[in-house]
Amino acid sequence: NLLGLLPHSFTPTTQLSMNLGMAIPLWAxxxxxxxxxxxxxxxxxxxxxxxxxxxxxxxxxxxxxxxxIQPMALAVRLTANITAGHLLMHLIGGAALALISTSPTTALITFIILILLTILEFAVALIQAYVFT
Known part of the structure; x- marks a missing residue:
């Protein structure tokens, strides 16, 4: 889960098949x-x-x-939480970059929100790892 917080990296837990592959054996x-x-x-x-x-x-x-149904629910919950957080970070990061030239103050506020969201994503990654195990 933490791998996705690194720039230009891919989070394997955004794939439902990966999460099902982990959830089913743990559940069984x-x-x-x-x-x-x-x-x-x-x-x-x-x-x-x-x-x-x-x-x-x-x-x-x-x-x-x-x-x-429990392993499917566990896998879908992990996939949705990680995907939603990374998508939101990507959108806010893109907005911050787009606003730099037109409104630096708004871009700074957006960047601060992005930093806070990154901290939240770190916490979500740890919580999801705890819930999954």
Whole structure:
């Protein structure tokens, strides 16, 4: 994630395929480990305590679908957050360069916003790395 903050570099985590390639094995490892060492607790997540009997089949299906959607949601969230931040930085940087000749004061304000956004992107990269693991 931090690689994209370097000038003229490419962030691999802006590609959904890269993120899915990381998310699926991590998710599978966590699920397999959970079922292997804490089978009863893992199965308990499929059915909340006190569920009415007629709702049991539907809730098990919904929780199973939810379990299998998790790696896709993780990958899409990482891709969207990193892509949006880099796109915003690119647009604001382009605006700052375009404004230098016409309005230096506005360009300076835009450049300060760009610096603050870069700091925010650094924080987002660290947070996304934490969330992903």
């Amino acid at each position: 490892g966590a699920v397999i480990t959970g079922f292997r060492y804490k089978t009863k607790a893992s199965l308990a997540h499929f059915l909340p305590q006190g569920t009415p009997v007629p709702l049991i089949p539907m809730l098990v299906i919904i929780e199973t679908i939810s379990l299998f």
